[in-house]
Amino acid sequence: ETGVTQSPTHLIKTRGQQVTLRCSSQSGHNTVSWYQQALGQGPQFIFQYYREEENGRGNFPPRFSGLQFPNYSSELNVNALELDDSALYLCASRGQDYGYTFGSGTRLTVV
Amino acid sequence: TQLLEQSPQFLSIQEGENLTVYCNSSSVFSSLQWYRQEPGEGPVLLVTVVTGGEVKKLKRLTFQFGDARKDSSLHITAAQPGDTGLYLCAGAIPGGGADGLTFGKGTHLIIQP
Numbered sequence: 001e002t003g004v005t006q007s008p009t010h011l012i013k014t015r016g017q018q019v020t021l022r023c024s025s026q027s028g029h030n031t032v033s034w035y036q037q038a039l040g041q042g043p044q045f046i047f048q049y050y051r052e053e054e055n056g057r058g059n060f061p062p063r064f065s066g067l068q069f070p071n072y073s074s075e076l077n078v079n080a081l082e083l084d085d086s087a088l089y090l091c092a093s094r095g096q097d098y099g100y101t102f103g104s105g106t107r108l109t110v111v
Numbered sequence: 112t113q114l115l116e117q118s119p120q121f122l123s124i125q126e127g128e129n130l131t132v133y134c135n136s137s138s139v140f141s142s143l144q145w146y147r148q149e150p151g152e153g154p155v156l157l158v159t160v161v162t163g164g165e166v167k168k169l170k171r172l173t174f175q176f177g178d179a180r181k182d183s184s185l186h187i188t189a190a191q192p193g194d195t196g197l198y199l200c201a202g203a204i205p206g207g208g209a210d211g212l213t214f215g216k217g218t219h220l221i222i223q224p
Contacts, residue, residue: 004153033211042115042199042214043154056211090153099144100212102153 004103006091012109018079021106023091025072029101031094032074034066037105038087049074078108086110114138115200117215125223127189132218134200135182141203143176143183144212148197157185190222 005024013019025032031050035043045058049068063079072093078085086109092100116135124130134143142161146154158167160176160183167174171194173186183200197219201212 035211035214040216042201042216043212045211045213048211058211092153099156099159101156102146104151104153107151 004091004093004101006089006103006106008106009104010107010109012111013081015081015083015110017081018077019081019108021076021078021089021091021108023074023076023103025074025091025093026095026101029093029095030072032068032072033092033094033100034074034076035090035092036060036085036087037090043090046076081110083110114213115202115215117198117200117218119218120216121219121221123221123223124190126191129186129188130190130220131184131186132198132220133182133184134215136202137181138202139180141180143180143200143202145174145183145185146199146201148199148217154199190220192222192224195220195222 004026007022033048034046036046037043046060046064047054047066048056052068065077067075088105088107090102090105092102094100114136118133142159144159145157147157148154158169158174160174163178163180165176171188175184187194197217199214199217201214
């Protein structure tokens with residue numbers, strides 16, 4: 001098992017810019033989901049991909065979008081960044097036992 | 112409105128003491144999971160409970176899923192400094208496999224030596 005890896009680990013962007021975050025899923029996991037975790041809060045579900053198709057979405061605006069690739073790696077794209085987008089962004093892949101394996105996250109700061 | 116309420120929000124106790132943290136909801140979950148998260152890291156899965164009334168033990172940790180599948184508890188016996196962290200409960204809504212997990216805000220646990 002290689003686990004879930006995310007890149008970059010830290011990122012600073014300016015309000016209005018666009019950002020792409022990347023995630024490599026755990027081997028054998030074909031479902032990947034993204035979460036936003038603000039300081040002092042639990043993670044909030046953004047969306048989920050299964051076999052390259054988005055099959056679930058939380059309460060996030062369309063400027064949050066994603067992709068999943070044939071090798072099950074994934075991207076999260078955020079357009080028109082706002083200050084409130086500053087958070088830890090977590091990628092998680094799911095196996096057969098309901099449990100999710102999370103990456104260490106990308107800490108995004110919008111200034 | 113927070114779908115999953117965790118209590119207490121903060122807990123600081125001495126090494127060797129016992130503690131229980133709670134996760135409550137008005138909604139029914141098809142499964143409920145407990146995670147532990149350390150600063151700068153992602154959550155790490157501790158356990159998944161699926162059946163109402165289920166009890167699972169993981170060394171000094173005991174997890175219970177309520178009979179109605181709306182609540183859960185985590186009991187730690189003889190807490191150790193290594194147990195320090197943020198404990199998160201997360202539920203999967205029935206039929207909502209594509210809706211991801213709903214997390215509580217977590218319990219910040221500090222075990223003092």
